[in-house]
Amino acid sequence: MxxxxxxxxxxxxxxxxxxxxxxxxxxxxxxxxxxxxxxxxxxxxxxxxxxxxxxxxxxxxxxxxxxxxxxxxxxxxxxxxxxxxxxxxxxxxxxxxxxxxxxxxxxxxxxxxxxxxxxxxxxxxxxxHHNENDPNADETVVLVGAGIMNLVTAEFLATRGFRVRIIDANPDPRTCKDWSHLGVTHGGFNARMFTYTEADSYNERSSSIYRHMRHVFRKTSLNGGWSLKPPSSFTAAEIAWVNSFEQTPTWLAQSMKEDIYFVNREAAKLWDEYMDRAPELFNGVSLHADILRLYAEDVALDAATEVNRGLGSLMDEISQFELVREYPGFAAAVRSKELAGALVVQGFTLGIHLFVGKLIDRIMELGGEFTWNCSVQRIRRNAAGEVTLLESQMGPLHGNHFVISTGVTRNGLLDGTASEGLVHGVLGVWLQLPNLDPMIRNSIKIHRRGSLVEDINVTVSRNAQTNEEVLLLGGGYGYVGLDHPSPETPELQALFDELERVAHTYFPAGYRVAKERGTLWPEGERKFCIRPFTCTGLGIFEDIGTAWGGHLLITGGNNTGGFAQAPAIARAVCRAIAGEHDPVHVLFNPHRSKLASPVQYSNASL
Ligand SMILES: Cc1cc2nc3c(=O)[nH]c(=O)nc-3n(C[C@H](O)[C@H](O)[C@H](O)COP(=O)(O)OP(=O)(O)OC[C@H]3O[C@@H](n4cnc5c(N)ncnc54)[C@H](O)[C@@H]3O)c2cc1C
Missing domain, CATH: 3.40.50 (Rossmann fold)
Incomplete structure (x- = not known):
């Protein structure tokens, strides 16, 4: 632009x-x-x-x-x-x-x-212009990708009477034993959080305290940065993505941040409506309301207080003294100057794997069909550029409408669309602690400005195998472009080490027990998963016409808030198919996140 x-x-x-x-x-x-x-x-x-x-x-x-x-x-x-x-x-x-x-x-x-x-x-x-037909409740919508984004969308559509058919390249996550095959929703731990800032823009050039973020993707985690790859090994596409992140002008980054928060706020209302409409989906999924946000420094605490107050999500401000009185386990972190104060904000956490299981059951009850282990490879178009069908491993896929939400898409499926190349992977890591007496009752978000794992979500949960009350820690940022990293790399190890340090600092007793028992990573598996990220932080929402006046919609790329924003995207899909306007259609238009041309850059410029 x-x-x-x-x-x-x-x-x-x-x-x-x-x-x-x-x-x-x-x-x-x-x-x-x-x-x-x-x-x-x-x-x-x-x-x-x-x-x-x-x-x-x-x-x-x-x-x-x-x-x-x-x-x-x-x-x-x-x-x-x-x-x-x-x-x-x-x-x-x-x-x-x-x-x-x-x-x-x-x-x-x-x-x-x-x-x-x-x-x-x-x-x-x-x-x-492509909206020539009235949507018909009998119409079939083919959804490609069965991550949280498309599962919530499929449920919204099926509830409105559409026939939904969901295709995923990977096995059914409810029975798949090998997590490394799965997308980010199913591949990580059983925990996700909603807050009003869950999806965010990490382009912080206008901020006086987060200026260090500008070149964060140019340094590896071994040097305090957010990349798992040394910049010298970036491909042309990765160079373009990182350059575009850095070159987003301050005025634009500012408005995009507001747009992302706007979508979070819309999603907050939709989550409330969802819990009222389908309470059975939220029963037995370890739902916990109200989030305790911990800050290592006053300056970040003050900034967050202002942001949350502005968003209307601030519920309480808690001093160090009150915090330690209520949660004595945090005394050591206060003493070591790792904890300046806390906020209570609106939000919730749930066990995403449990929630996904319920969603799949509900979609099937509504007549939806799932096809697993089927990679969709190409969008076929006619000479006028209109979509005619999707090509998949199992043959052509036909439907009245299509919704593609494939997270970090590596197989060229989006080639030729405006969304092509926009979504790259930024990995995060997990570990588990026992939730010891006196137990933590609220899920927590810990912010440590400038640290390798800057934001850590700590979800109160129960381990399904052992039935033990646990805290699930997830966080950290490791840019991987379109790659899948080897678990052995020192850059990935650095993220796990830092998450362990956080566990030790804020939950010393639980950490000691987990370390002694060897249960920081259940079954010894150091789980990580890869978030779909755009260089602007905006999600993507692309609408392409089909030859018969239907829609092919591409969604996703919602960075750290894909779970949080899922109902806002689902509503935008329903509205697009109905020919109605939704703010997400404009705000997440992929042309806003368009990359600077890769040919202008070379590795030498990094
Ligand atoms: C450590 C960590 C913690 C997080 N915590 C939170 C949180 O607390 N709150 C929050 O809101 N978000 C959180 N996120 C981010 C969130 O998990 C993601 O944004 C979200 O799950 C993305 O869902 P998705 O459906 O877009 O992608 P995915 O879950 O990756 O789903 C995409 C699906 O598409 C399938 N697929 C891919 N290509 C094809 C193809 N060609 N054909 C067919 N199928 C295909 C894949 O198999 C996959 O199942 C976290 C992420 C990490 C890494």
Whole structure:
């Protein structure tokens, strides 16, 4: 996405400074033709109005014709004149927002954000043309991938009367003994958390305390970074992904973070409705409400208090003194200055494997069918680019609609879509402790700014085999691109070591017992699993038309909050099929997460 700014140029320049990636300036309007015909096509033009001529518009709109174009006009009186010249050829034309009492910097940011949103809406408007049919409850939806994203979606669709058929490349997770074959939902431990910040943007350039994050994917875990691969071994696609993470401008990262939190908030409402609508799915799945958030430092605690208050999820602030009184086990962490204070926030945890088991049963009760061990390989299209069928190991798959949610997709299934190459893997690790007396009653999130496993979810649970009350610790970040790491690498070992250190620091008694018994990793298996991550932190939601007016939807990539956001994505799927609007269609449009072209970069630039 690229801006051309030919109005208020000095103001934009002074605010953006050296952050002008994705923005071209043109103060002298005689240079507009050169800018418009430059190397990168312009998507959004912020103009005064008077400088826009028919000839310039023809040149601008003649380039990259499949991509939507948007105009923001600073002199609103000029809009009717510009509209005449446009002849409906742009997807959006708006007046530049009024500055009113805003500072220059907040006005520039809100103008760029408004332009970017028009552009994202343009992509969705294109997709909505495919909605020619009324959805029919008898229609079949083929869902590819049986992770949490598609299972919740399938349940939403089946409840609305659609016939659902779910295909997964891997074995049935309820009976599969080898966890290393499974996707992230089934492959990790039996625990997931919902909080209002569960999915997040890790692009923190605007934050004064998280600036160190900018190059976090360029360092391996052995050097305190978030990569399991040394940058020298990155492929071109991985270089593009990491560069795109780093080059997301601050103003854009800021609005994307708000968008991610917006989807989390929508999901919170939907989880509540879900628990009311289908309480049986949430019984017997180790559901625990209200999350205790622990912070190692005051500065991070203060920042989190502000964020959670803003999101409306803050329930209580707890001092060190109150914390130790209620949970004496934390005294050692306070003494060693590893615990500054805590918050209680809205949220919940559950045993995801138990929940998934119930979801699968319920989908089958509603007439849904599952096919395991069947890899889907290709989206087949006709000459007009419309989808005709999916090719799978077991032959062609037909349906009225398709939903592909395959997590980190490694087999080229998404080739030729806007989502191709956007989702890479960022691994996390697990360990288990006994929940000793005095027992922890709330699930916990521990934040240690700058640490190798910066955020750790501690879920109160019960071990299904031993029936023992346990704490399941999951966290850590290890970028793996599209690879599957070998369990033996020192980089992966470093993540396990750090998680062990966290266990020792915050739960010393439980840690000692688990260490003595050798049960930190039940059955000796050091489990890890790989989250689907985009470089912006946004999930993806792509809508491609089928030859008969149906939809092929691609979802996923929801980073650390795939479980948390699942019902918001499920609702967006139902609405897309019904031809209705949902904010996720725009907010998670894959063009917003588009990678910088890999050809511009080489390993030498890393
Ligand atoms: C340590 C750790 C802790 C986490 N904790 C939380 C948490 O507390 N809260 C939270 O919200 N999120 C959490 N997450 C993230 C969350 O688990 C994921 O975002 C979520 O499970 C992703 O689900 P998914 O359905 O998108 O992907 P997956 O679960 O990977 O599902 C994708 C499925 O597609 C199948 N598939 C792939 N390719 C094909 C193909 N070609 N054909 C057919 N099938 C295919 C795979 O077999 C797989 O079953 C955590 C992640 C980690 C690593």
């Amino acid at each position: 690229k801006f051309l700014i030919s109005a208020n140029v000095p103001k934009f320049r002074s605010v953006l400074g050296n952050e002008s990636f994705r923005v071209s300036f043109c103060q002298d309007h005689s240079g507009l033709a050169a800018q418009i015909n430059g190397l990168d096509a312009i998507d959004i033009w912020v103009c005064e109005g008077g400088e826009v001529t028919e000839e310039l518009l023809d040149q601008w709109l003649g380039r990259d014709q499949d991509s939507p174009k948007a105009l923001l006009v600073s002199d609103a009186k000029q809009i009717p004149e510009v509209e005449k010249l446009l002849k409906n050829r742009v997807t959006g034309i708006h007046a530049v927002p009024k500055q009113e009492n805003q500072s220059d910097s907040s006005w520039v940011v809100s103008t760029l954000q408004a332009g970017e949103m028009l552009y994202a809406q343009g992509w969705v408007r294109g997709a909505l």
